[in-house]
Amino acid sequence: MRRFWPAFVVVLGISLWAQLFLSALLAEYRFADTRMLYLLAYVASLFVLMGGVGARHVVTLQFVFVASFLPGLLLLPVEDQIALGEGWGALWLCATLAVFMVLATSFDSPTGEPAGKALEARERGLAQDVAFDYRWYFGSRLAVVLFLYGVCVYAVFFDATILAHVAGNYVGSEAVAVSFLAVFMFFVWCMVVYLMVLVPTMNLEYDQRRLARTLEAVALKHTPSVAYARILGWIGVGIAVALALWLSGG
Amino acid sequence: MATRQDESRAAGHQSVRGMIYDIVGLGFMISSGYFFYRCVDFLSQKDYVAGLIALMVGFVVVRIGVEVSKLGIFIGRERS
Numbered sequence: 001m002r003r004f005w006p007a008f009v010v011v012l013g014i015s016l017w018a019q020l021f022l023s024a025l026l027a028e029y030r031f032a033d034t035r036m037l038y039l040l041a042y043v044a045s046l047f048v049l050m051g052g053v054g055a056r057h058v059v060t061l062q063f064v065f066v067a068s069f070l071p072g073l074l075l076l077p078v079e080d081q082i083a084l085g086e087g088w089g090a091l092w093l094c095a096t097l098a099v100f101m102v103l104a105t106s107f108d109s110p111t112g113e114p115a116g117k118a119l120e121a122r123e124r125g126l127a128q129d130v131a132f133d134y135r136w137y138f139g140s141r142l143a144v145v146l147f148l149y150g151v152c153v154y155a156v157f158f159d160a161t162i163l164a165h166v167a168g169n170y171v172g173s174e175a176v177a178v179s180f181l182a183v184f185m186f187f188v189w190c191m192v193v194y195l196m197v198l199v200p201t202m203n204l205e206y207d208q209r210r211l212a213r214t215l216e217a218v219a220l221k222h223t224p225s226v227a228y229a230r231i232l233g234w235i236g237v238g239i240a241v242a243l244a245l246w247l248s249g250g
Numbered sequence: 251m252a253t254r255q256d257e258s259r260a261a262g263h264q265s266v267r268g269m270i271y272d273i274v275g276l277g278f279m280i281s282s283g284y285f286f287y288r289c290v291d292f293l294s295q296k297d298y299v300a301g302l303i304a305l306m307v308g309f310v311v312v313r314i315g316v317e318v319s320k321l322g323i324f325i326g327r328e329r330s
Contacts, residue, residue, distance in 0.1 A: 140272075141316070144279045144315075145279075147280060147283065148283050148286060151283035151286055151287055152286055154287075155286070155287045155290040155291070159291075162290055169294065181293060184293070185286070185289075197279075200316050207320060207324075208324045
């Protein structure tokens with residue numbers, strides 16, 4: 001099943017692209033004078049997708065591919081922008097993006113060795129300890145990232161101040177602006193969950209050993225007094241920056 | 251006997267320190283929500299540069315929270 005995942009990623013990526021740009025691309029071909037810049041902006045994402053799948057590079061798929069939609073979205077005709085926000089379009093788009101993000105992460109584990117085997121190799125007590133740490137760690141972090149998702153949804157759809165700003169600044173296209181904000185914040189949230197939360201917490205044991213090695217190296221190089229002086233120096237820099245911002249009225 | 255008590259006390263201190271780090275890390279992660287909220291606010295006002303900066307600050311705050319929490323886990327494990 002796992003070997004078909006690249007195909008799934010390609011299909012989902014093309015589906016995502018088609019939902020955004022296919023109708024605009026077909027409309028562009030119907031013009032007598034086809035605009036090359038628009039065509040390039042619409043199809044650039046497909047090249048990024050193929051490159052990312054070919055190289056099995058997660059960052060390309062999850063970040064560069066999605067970011068490559070931006071030029072096309074900027075050039076997208078207004079009627080297509082409105083169509084994206086109508087009915088179930090935005091929801092379907094978000095769902096496709098979410099499934100794409102999840103499937104694209106599969107490229108990050110080329111070994112294919114089940115994680116359970118590594119645990120079985122450990123001593124029983126350590127394994128239980130690790131399991132407890134992981135359960136607590138991932139459980140609490142999951143709650144926080146869900147809270148962050150709630151913040152984004154509240155800000156985009158329910159906050160009266162922001163909705164008033166949208167109505168004032170995007171006259172005539174409030175629904176499109178809200179849809180774009182929703183898709184953008186969903187993308188941002190996916191990035192936060194994957195790059196800022198999931199990846200840094202995937203290998204606690206290795207990070208613990210690396211930290212211990214770093215501390216040993218630092219201890220060999222510097223005496224505790226130098227370390228304390230350095231910490232105090234950074235605290236001083238922080239206070240100075242905060243004071244400067246406060247005095248400048250920032 | 252005294253040594254065992256000392257060890258137990260030290261382990262307790264480590265555990266409390268780890269818990270404090272973990273709570274501080276979670277606090278960082280939760281407070282990053284403010285920056286994401288501000289990001290949406292700035293974008294709704296067509297202030298795209300400020301929105302991007304708020305977004306970057308939010309990213310950094312989440313990352314700091316994760317790293318501080320990891321430190322808490324490591325300190326807690328040192329007891330064993």
